[in-house]
Amino acid sequence: MAVSEEQDFVKQITKMSVDFDKWYTDVVRKAELADYAPIAGTMVLRPLGTATWDAIRRAFDDLIAETGHENWIFPLLIPEDVFMKEAEHVQGFAPEVAWVTRGGKEDLAVPLVVRPTSETIIGTIVRKYIQSHRDLPLLTNQWANVVRWEMRTRLFLRSREFYWQEGHTFHATAAEAESEVLQILDDYREIAEDWLAVPVIPGRKTEVEKFAGAEFTTSIEGMMRDGLALQMGTSHYFGQNFSSAYDIGFTNRENRRELCYTTSWGISWRLIGGLVMAHGDDSGLVMPPRIAPVQAAIVPIFRDEAGREAVSRFLAPITAALKGRVRHRVDWRDNRPGDKYAHWEVRGVPFRVEAGPRDVEAGQVVVVDRLSREKRQVPAASLADWLVDELNAYHATLFERARKFHTEHTAHPQTKQEFRDFFENGNGFAWAAFCDRTECELELKDQLGGVTARNKPFRVEGGFPDRCVWCEQPATTVAVFARAY
Ligand SMILES: [Zn+2]
Structure with missing residues (x-):
């Protein structure tokens, strides 16, 4: 970030067609949603951004309260030894962890991690509240800030400190935990579509894109006005991975000790970046009416x-x-x-x-x-x-406009050549038959400048070839491909 960019107040909005990235930053700053903060890679949420985040928070809190979830406040700092217990998780997050190594004038005997996400500390804490199957399910959520030492940052989409909610739930059976994952993903879909007026694709992530330590990850993916995908929420199933690393167990109905099945899920203030990029125009922001602080x-x-x-x-x-x-x-x-x-x-x-x-x-x-x-x-x-009637109509019009754009920028390539042409000539979503192999996904990502399988949609309509669109080995699934934020 150049010094001039930090200090000059945005005078005019760059046209979206001229430079989408610059347009986005101009809108965020000129609408006074957020701004750069003096600490590298961080941002300040201004009152309009804060009120928008609060509106999203209220809507989601109401949704999850209906299904028995409760808000907690867990600690910001995680001792190194607690953080290090789940190997895959550590591997996934270690490169972007911020450490506290000194308190006052003392070097700490055990360094502390500033939470990049809270599975490890929450598991460590709640295990003492879980004794028997009667204590389950335990459905926790917290609204918090987390820190990830990102090298490339961007207002709302990637910042070293960001706000989100993280839900962490503990269940007696795998089936119940899996259904929790899908229930929350559907709540996220509802937030995106019924509140933010952004149509999304719910589906399951490939191995390449899943969360560190998860058995599987699900996501909702929305399309921005430059044709790029934005992952707008994720919901993960851990099986017993975390409960075995953190010894989170309970006494079952047969009076035997068993490990919990756990989930976690999150949406962050990147949703605000999403509504800017899904609805905005050359005059600035277009606020979805149901979360607009001023209607x-x-x-x-x-x-x-x-x-x-x-x-x-x-x-x-x-x-x-x-x-x-x-x-x-x-x-x-x-x-x-x-x-x-x-x-x-x-x-x-x-x-x-x-x-x-x-x-x-x-x-x-x-x-x-x-x-x-x-x-x-x-x-x-x-x-x-x-106004009450028209605000509802306005939401419907905005959603329909976004849906139309999404449909118009979606392709169904049948061959490798069609697939290549689509991404070499622009951006959008390509639904295609896929072998679901990591090797194949990494190769196409490399050759097509960052195209990834966003997810494997739960709902697939129409027929697809029985060979993978890229490697021509047998297809085992359909995936939606795109470049993404
Ligand atoms: Zn393939």
């Missing part, structure tokens, strides 16, 4: 103090009716109306409501939506009902 920005228009008072009296019953139904903000700042419109537009507020002297006289307001920019006159008395 309607009201801009009063007046020339003098008398006008200000008249419009204020006019707006009082309107904002009272909106209270508790539509998240709104009345923009009384001293700026010109045009500047205020730009302010709310770049932040992607779904509806802008204008109220000027003529509107006051006619008992109506002018509403402009962020997607169509169409101006509509709405009677002041029915604005709240109108």
